[in-house]
Amino acid sequence: MGLRHLLAPVVDEYSDPNAWNSDEHFPIKLALALAAAALALAAAQRAQKRPTKPKEGVLGEKCDAPETYSPDVLFPIPRTRGRRLLGLADGAVPFEGEDVWNCYEVSWLDHRGRPRRGAVELRIPCVSPNVVESKSLKLYLNSLNFKRFASTDEALSTIRRDVASVVGCLASELSARLCEDQPPMKGWTCVDDVCEDDVPESMLRRPDASLLKTTGDVVTERLCSHNLRTLCPVTGQPDWGTLLIEYEGPRIDHASLFCYIISLRTETGFHENAVERVTLDIDRCCRPAKLRVTGRFLRRGGVDINPIRSIRFGAATGLAQAFAPGQ
Structure with missing residues (x-):
């Protein structure tokens, strides 16, 4: 039985403010x-005994994908948290090594505003504090x-610098390189590098089927693009994939197809909806047979x-005999 329960009758009896005016009630007060x-x-003692859970940044939180460059979202976790459980003293480890991170969902805009993508390998020294x-x-x-970015090198240098600042090492000690992740595509023509025009950002913000053009020549083609990006309607996070198009009919202009595909970058829908669109x-626009x-x-x-x-x-x-990067 708590103190509040024991004192309840006394509090009720003296709840009238006038009952407290005389000195005879001083012991009760x-x-x-x-x-x-x-x-x-x-x-207060119970609160002190309750363990404080370390902050984990955005882990476990629902977050939309940032639409602007946001290095401040990177969150460090001290290596000492895990190493103390192994009996290792802070700052002293009996081994050498590195952490190799393979990042398959890296995409940026080149100097013309055209989307570029690739797999980036990060190598973080194991002696970094975070x-x-x-x-x-x-x-x-x-x-x-x-x-x-003016170039791929500038994009990689930016990633290297930002990640190094969070893990606590010099940028020169951290490796960030573009690695080959394009699967064999024998018999397919990739349209990702055919557009030579500047791409306005507005083109990347709204699906636009009117971008699709044909030349009139009847052909049989197998086209692909590794630049398919849509947004999950549940998490708001990007979904990435390779788009494979097999058709017979009026020749689809390859640059126009690339522009159409990148116009889907903010389209919200499940994988099935994206392919159906x-x-x-x-x-409707190209009328293939x-x-x-x-x-x-x-x-x-x-x-x-x-x-x-x-x-x-x-x-x-x-299933078409071709794979997406990372599959």
Whole structure:
């Protein structure tokens, strides 16, 4: 039984303010004051005994992908937190080594505003005082999606500098390099490098099927792009994939197809919805005799989804023999 319960009858009896005016009630007032102090002290002691959970940055929080360059989202986690559990003294380790991070969802804009993507390998020395929290790194890399860089080297230098400042090492001690992640695409024509025009940012903000153009020549082609980016309607985070287009009909202008694909970068929808939109837009604007569209998306939680949609192509069975980067 707590003090509050024991003192309740006394508090009720003397709840009238006029009952406290005489000195004869001083002992009661003193007892109540002491009881209140005891309750406050007990609450403070309980709070001190409750362990404080270390802040984990954005881990466990729902966060939308940043749309502007945001190095401040990177969050450090001290290595000492895990090493003390191993009995290692702060700042002294009996080994050498590095942490190799493979980042498959790195994309930025080049000097013309055209989206570029690649897999970046980060090598962080194990003697750095911190590691970078993985979700914060993902959000940081997402924040580069609409930032222009004069060159690929400038983009990599920026990543190297920002990550090094968080893990606590010199930029020269941390490696950030673009590694080859393009899967074999024999028999497919990639449209990602055919556009030579400047791309205004407004083109990247709204799906625009009117960008699709044909030349009139009837051809049979297999086209692909590794620049498919849409937004998950649940998490607001980008989904990345390779788009495979097989068709027979008026030749689709490759640069116009690339511009159409990058116009989907802020489109919200599940993987299936994205592939269905592309299928319908190409069918309406380009009028192919046969069409099949496949989306090969990067895996999430060990699962990758690969929607296939066809129109006048035959049964939509059999996965196209091509893979997305990272698959």
